Amino acid sequence: MKNILAIVRTALLLAPLLAFASEGGYRLDRAPNDPRDLVSLQSGARTYMNYCLGCHGMQYMRYDGLKEIGLTEAQVKDSLMFTGEKVGEPIRIAFNPKDAKAWFGVAPPDLSVIARSRGADWLYTYLRTFYRDPKTVTGWNNAAFPNVGMPHALWTLQGQRALEVEEKKEGGHTQVEYKWSEITKGTQTAAEYDATVRDLVNFLVYVSEPHGNSRRPIGIVVLFALGIVFVFALLLKKEYWKDVK
Ligand code: HEC
Known part of the structure; x- marks a missing residue:
């Protein structure tokens, strides 16, 4: 059990690091x-x-x-x-x-x-x-x-632009700076x-x-229908178990 806890804890600690590493590159x-x-x-x-x-x-x-x-x-x-x-x-x-x-x-x-x-x-x-x-x-x-x-x-x-990429080392990690400039409008x-x-x-x-726009209302209808089915299923179950008890 202890081992498992330790693994989970390490995974949780590493998770933000991994996200950072896989994201990388230009900020969206x-x-x-x-x-x-x-x-x-x-x-x-x-x-x-x-x-x-x-x-x-x-x-x-x-x-x-x-x-x-x-x-x-x-x-x-x-x-x-x-x-x-x-x-x-x-x-x-x-x-x-x-x-x-x-x-x-x-x-x-x-x-x-x-x-x-x-x-x-x-x-x-x-x-x-x-x-x-x-x-x-x-x-x-x-x-x-x-x-x-x-x-x-x-x-x-858009016109034509130039980009200068500068890598700055600060502490242990490098920080990348992007400098945009205009060449022509x-x-x-x-x-x-x-x-x-x-x-x-x-x-x-x-x-x-x-069909994303029309899909949402359909989803709501489906949930509503499922709700009704659930109520009937519950009533039916009560009906069946009435005599058993
Ligand atoms: C002159 C031909 C050409 C035109 C015009 C063009 N593209 Fe492309 N596009 C390409 C080529 C070739 C690639 C593949 C680039 C690669 O994989 O290195 C590409 C890749 C892309 C990708 C990346 C696809 C991926 O790999 O995920 C996107 C998004 C894209 N184009 C969008 C557009 C859009 C939007 C327009 C219109 C504003 C456009 N393109 C006009 C040739 C063109």
Whole structure:
């Protein structure tokens, strides 16, 4: 028993350390996304179609799924579809994924469920922390995803930035400092760019979880139904045991 207690205590003591070690890297910003904000979802869908679809498909999302965020079929056709598909088809990139792999070294992944694997905060941080780096093939690097194979797709909006990483040794541990500076301005201000990325991440989260909005009420109904079943089960049990006792 003592041994077990000692193991549990050590595990508890180590737990915060392990979390720290596995987290590491760039500190993530919190994504201010709101899946019920349809205007934001529509703006995110537009940004996605204009700036991301060139390389990243969404095989689990159909164009007509976009009607669920308040867009009409005409809007989907006129302003979001550029590749001549039908609205019932999945959102695919125009070229062969093999070519993409040859160009970038890595195939751009499908982004249908990216918000589930990476999380909204990571995406929000990633899309705002690209910087110029002459040492990479694309000329771009990223603070949240070091040596990423993707160029900064939104650089005309954000502008070009540089990043200096300084490691300071204090006591036993090193502290990393990130210093951002502007090389050229983009067409958006920093606040506007943050809003663009917020909407885009909102859309990515929505696509990963398209029925999230309608799932919650269903969950409540299910719990309610289970409650009723429980009451009947209890009454039935009483009924059965009445004669036994
Ligand atoms: C020019 C092609 C290109 C464009 C345009 C592009 N990407 Fe990428 N993207 C890539 C490639 C290539 C990778 C793989 C990078 C790697 O693994 O090193 C990638 C990776 C990513 C990842 C990380 C996936 C992972 O491994 O977890 C995310 C998220 C992402 N892209 C989002 C976007 C978004 C959002 C846009 C639109 C604003 C966009 N990309 C536009 C080529 C592109």
